[in-house]
Amino acid sequence: MFFLLNKLFLYFLPAVIIPLLIHLLFRKKKRIYYSNISLIQDILSQKKIFKKWQKQTLLAIRILFLLFLILAFTRPWLYYSKEAKPSKDTSVVFLFDSSCSLNYNLLGETEFEKNKKVALNLLEQLPRTTKIGVISYSDKIEHKSTGLAVNHEKIKNEILGLKPTVKKTDHRLGLTAAETFMTESVAGSKNIIWFSDSAISDFEKDTALSKTTNVTLITEKTAKRNLTIANIVQNINNTITAEIRSFGFDGNVSLILYEDGSEMARTAVNLKHGNNKAEIFLKPSANKKYSLEIKSDNLTEDNIYRFIPEKTEQPNVLLVDGNPLPGYRSELYYITAALNAMNFRFETIGFHQFASYDLKRIDAIIISNYLPDENILKKLTGGDKKIIFFPGDNVEDGKTILDVSLSRKIEKRTTFVPGEKIKEIFGEDQKFDWRVSAQKFFKISYERPWEPFFFDTEANPLLISKGDAFIFNTSANKSWSNMISKAFFAPLLEKILSPKKEFKDIYAFAGEPVKWKYAETSGATIKLNDRIAGIYDTIPTPEKPGFYEITFLHKELKKSIFLVVNTNPSESDLTQTSDLKIKNASVFIVDRKNWRKTISIVLGRDSSLAAWIIVLFLLAAENIFVYFLNRGGR
Amino acid sequence: MNKLLPVDLVSKLSGKFWRAKKRVEGTVSGRHTSPSQGYSLDFAQHRQYVPGDEIKHIDWKLFGRNEKFFVKQFQAETNLRAYIIIDASNSMGFGKNISKFEYAKRITAAISYIFIKQSDAVGFAVIKNGLREFLPPKSGWERLHTILEILENTQTYGLCRISIGIEELAKRLKRRSLVILLSDLFENQSEVIASLKYLNSQHHDCTVIHLLDNDEITFPYGENFEFIDLETNDSTGGFWNIRKEYKKRIDEFLSKYKISFRKSGIEYHLATTETPPENLISLIIG
Numbered sequence: 021m022f023f024l025l026n027k028l029f030l031y032f033l034p035a036v037i038i039p040l041l042i043h044l045l046f047r048k049k050k051r052i053y054y055s056n057i058s059l060i061q062d063i064l065s066q067k068k069i070f071k072k073w074q075k076q077t078l079l080a081i082r083i084l085f086l087l088f089l090i091l092a093f094t095r096p097w098l099y100y101s102k103e104a105k106p107s108k109d110t111s112v113v114f115l116f117d118s119s120c121s122l123n124y125n126l127l128g129e130t131e132f133e134k135n136k137k138v139a140l141n142l143l144e145q146l147p148r149t150t151k152i153g154v155i156s157y158s159d160k161i162e163h164k165s166t167g168l169a170v171n172h173e174k175i176k177n178e179i180l181g182l183k184p185t186v187k188k189t190d191h192r193l194g195l196t197a198a199e200t201f202m203t204e205s206v207a208g209s210k211n212i213i214w215f216s217d218s219a220i221s222d223f224e225k226d227t228a229l230s231k232t233t234n235v236t237l238i239t240e241k242t243a244k245r246n247l248t249i250a251n252i253v254q255n256i257n258n259t260i261t262a263e264i265r266s267f268g269f270d271g272n273v274s275l276i277l278y279e280d281g282s283e284m285a286r287t288a289v290n291l292k293h294g295n296n297k298a299e300i301f302l303k304p305s306a307n308k309k310y311s312l313e314i315k316s317d318n319l320t321e322d323n324i325y326r327f328i329p330e331k332t333e334q335p336n337v338l339l340v341d342g343n344p345l346p347g348y349r350s351e352l353y354y355i356t357a358a359l360n361a362m363n364f365r366f367e368t369i370g371f372h373q374f375a376s377y378d379l380k381r382i383d384a385i386i387i388s389n390y391l392p393d394e395n396i397l398k399k400l401t402g403g404d405k406k407i408i409f410f411p412g413d414n415v416e417d418g419k420t421i422l423d424v425s426l427s428r429k430i431e432k433r434t435t436f437v438p439g440e441k442i443k444e445i446f447g448e449d450q451k452f453d454w455r456v457s458a459q460k461f462f463k464i465s466y467e468r469p470w471e472p473f474f475f476d477t478e479a480n481p482l483l484i485s486k487g488d489a490f491i492f493n494t495s496a497n498k499s500w501s502n503m504i505s506k507a508f509f510a511p512l513l514e515k516i517l518s519p520k521k522e523f524k525d526i527y528a529f530a531g532e533p534v535k536w537k538y539a540e541t542s543g544a545t546i547k548l549n550d551r552i553a554g555i556y557d558t559i560p561t562p563e564k565p566g567f568y569e570i571t572f573l574h575k576e577l578k579k580s581i582f583l584v585v586n587t588n589p590s591e592s593d594l595t596q597t598s599d600l601k602i603k604n605a606s607v608f609i610v611d612r613k614n615w616r617k618t619i620s621i622v623l624g625r626d627s628s629l630a631a632w633i634i635v636l637f638l639l640a641a642e643n644i645f646v647y648f649l650n651r652g653g654r
Numbered sequence: 655m656n657k658l659l660p661v662d663l664v665s666k667l668s669g670k671f672w673r674a675k676k677r678v679e680g681t682v683s684g685r686h687t688s689p690s691q692g693y694s695l696d697f698a699q700h701r702q703y704v705p706g707d708e709i710k711h712i713d714w715k716l717f718g719r720n721e722k723f724f725v726k727q728f729q730a731e732t733n734l735r736a737y738i739i740i741d742a743s744n745s746m747g748f749g750k751n752i753s754k755f756e757y758a759k760r761i762t763a764a765i766s767y768i769f770i771k772q773s774d775a776v777g778f779a780v781i782k783n784g785l786r787e788f789l790p791p792k793s794g795w796e797r798l799h800t801i802l803e804i805l806e807n808t809q810t811y812g813l814c815r816i817s818i819g820i821e822e823l824a825k826r827l828k829r830r831s832l833v834i835l836l837s838d839l840f841e842n843q844s845e846v847i848a849s850l851k852y853l854n855s856q857h858h859d860c861t862v863i864h865l866l867d868n869d870e871i872t873f874p875y876g877e878n879f880e881f882i883d884l885e886t887n888d889s890t891g892g893f894w895n896i897r898k899e900y901k902k903r904i905d906e907f908l909s910k911y912k913i914s915f916r917k918s919g920i921e922y923h924l925a926t927t928e929t930p931p932e933n934l935i936s937l938i939i940g
Binding site for chain 1: 747748838870875878881882883885886888889891896899900
């Protein structure tokens with residue numbers, strides 16, 4: 021049997037109905053009242069059978085032509101069987117991405133280890149005559165075989181000896197090393213089996229390979245949960261209501277209430293795509309841990325999803341907007357969206373209102389693009405309020421309040437009235453230019469009011485306070501604040517802001533390595549627990565945010581604080597690669613579980629030639645058929 | 655004069671003269687050869703003298719050579735009795751610019767005019783499901799008007815059945831006459847040929863003017879056409895392009911008529927409706 025390498029072309033399948041549509045649309049014949057049709061009838065009677073089926077035959081030929089044309093483009097590939105001998109000499113390079121992201125795991129076995137297992141399995145399948153090499157790379161070549169070898173035992177040992185790293189990735193380095201093997205090889209079939217979690221977009225812009233090389237990227241797609249409980253509400257009438265959000269799930273599930281691990285109540289719920297509400301007629305006992313389970317055979321990840329309610333009260337949040345440009349799609353936009361999604365009570369004020377704002381009833385403060393006065397900051401950080409800073413996103417360098425407030429002391433105008441709206445200060449229609457307007461409306465001294473712990477490469481400050489939580493918006497690239505635009509931001513925010521939450525339960529993202537290196541040099545020590553593979557380059561995905569716990573011990577403060585640091589959307593963004601694409605190579609992306617497909621790509625046969633021959637045959641048949649049909653007309 | 659016989663056509667017909675190819679029997683002296691010997695200048699034959707013959711007709715030169723009495727006989731000239739028969743079946747209604755029937759009407763009017771003008775007697779009949787509207791031959795402008803009136807009021811209808819119409823006509827013809835048939839001849843070929851042969855064998859001078867539309871010869875139809883018979887309402891259904899086969903068949907069809915009529919001494923003229931009437935008439939009468 022065969023599989024299709026370029027399944028994308030199957031989207032063109034509906035095109036096969038085009039001849040049928042043409043046939044149906046133009047089947048209405050033009051009627052001619054003719055003097056005498058006996059001559060015509062005589063002619064037709066002589067080729068009656070031909071007349072009856074001629075159009076249907078032509079239609080079938082055309083449909084088949086399109087069908088096989090699409091099939092040829094999809095590249096049908098015969099599965100490899102051990103009985104079949106490979107048609108030509110084969111050389112294979114096992115290329116391992118051993119960067120930090122492959123070191124990531126939740127279930128005890130890292131992705132790298134899984135890849136090694138697949139490679140060993142593939143090695144078993146390959147004929148003994150296959151020349152094989154092994155390369156492992158991160159931001160440098162970690163391991164490289166001395167050359168392509170037919171000694172599979174040696175290769176096996178090399179694979180077994182590979183170790184993951186906590187370094188970033190340079191794909192081009194690995195691919196270039198693999199290419200040197202391929203260039204030296206004289207085999208008829210050259211293959212790089214590449215184990216990486218690289219995104220396709222990254223994959224395409226890395227390097228150019230020697231000719232006639234197959235690159236098979238072994239990766240594993242993570243299934244996204246198709247159901248989630250967005251909120252659990254305890255009702256006055258001794259019931260609880262679960263707000264279940266369905267992402268394409270349509271059907272029945274069981275909703276089960278557990279209390280201290282024992283099943284207390286169960287109800288069947290019919291769910292539709294979108295938001296659903298399900299009620300369980302039993303209120304959990306006070307001071308007892310309870311959880312909800314959704315059970316169904318049609319869940320994408322598992323057949324049970326468990327949800328543990330975290331809180332019952334929502335904090336009061338103050339959102340301080342330091343961005344003077346109205347309508348700008350800054351952090352504020354995403355933070356507001358997240359707070360709304362989590363049903364937080366919050367109020368948004370301008371940065372100029374913050375100093376005089378009464379903070380008594382506020383549980384948590386989120387400050388965007390603004391660093392308050394040193395005294396206020398000390399007062400706040402010494403208190404019991406959680407403070408989250410989004411110090412700046414550098415969208416327009418030198419124009420945010422933060423940039424000014426970090427380097428210059430801002431004093432309010434004597435005429436400033438608390439609660440005054442920003443447009444009342446600057447004028448509604450006046451385009452705000454901070455460099456001009458700030459000096460015009462505020463007294464600015466050139467003293468640095470507060471020394472940040474350090475600045476990162478993008479001039480974002482890392483702030484350390486006596487306690488409480490900080491979120492650092494250490495955007496990896498200059499343009500955007502990545503974390504808060506991601507799906508996990510809202511539940512993360514909820515987790516941090518929950519007033520009853522103890523900080524030791526808060527998990528954080530490990531972020532971009534450059535910044536952490538700064539932290540290390542500053543004297544901070546980083547302790548990892550068992551659930552994090554490494555602190556560098558750990559890439560949580562939007563589907564699996566991966567809340568990691570990081571204990572950060574400051575040498576002066578001697579107190580555990582919890583940092584939630586933004587990460588890059590992809591670690592590959594850190595590697596500055598040229599715009600080279602992988603040229604001269606056929607690239608296939610294969611699921612790690614589908615090892616049979618991988619081995620078939622390497623050793624199986626391309627059947628598309630057969631499909632092309634049929635296409636040509638059908639094309640010729642169509643032409644000959646039409647010629648004979650039209651011959652009567654000339 | 656009339657829409658079937660417009661003034662410009664009449665002017666083009668002036669000086670045209672239809673001479674019968676065979677001998678015809680008329681009632682008065684005219685320009686056409688009569689089967690009876692008469693008194694014209696054209697020598698016909700010698701005949702053995704029988705008592706009662708006038709002595710002045712004896713050919714004395716021949717007597718000098720053979721010592722037998724022969725009398726000279728001369729062709730008598732008589733006026734012509736012409737029958738114009740027009741096919742008014744539904745198939746004649748076909749035509750791209752002008753229907754064959756309309757065209758046939760014009761030709762009939764023009765020929766009638768020529769005959770009347772040369773003092774010949776013109777008879778007329780329509781064939782549709784047999785013989786209809788039969789007018790016995792008569793000379794004079796009154797006859798022309800009658801014919802034109804009938805032509806104007808006649809519409810195509812039903813089947814033609816030429817052979818039946820010719821048979822009926824043959825029964826009605828008492829004397830040798832000129833019979834001119836205008837038709838598309840889309841009938842059973844053998845029957846049509848046989849009926850006209852029979853008429854010809856009765857010593858009538860037969861002329862067939864075979865009228866077709868140009869499309870019926872060139873068949874400019876490709877695929878995706880359905881043809882419906884004007885006479886029978888039969889349908890062909892859809893079919894692929896058969897132009898080549900059709901042209902072959904129509905050539906055979908026309909050749910068969912041409913050869914059969916020539917063999918039988920029947921004058922045959924094929925014309926399309928695109929031929930100007932005066933040209934066609936010039937072609938026929940030479």
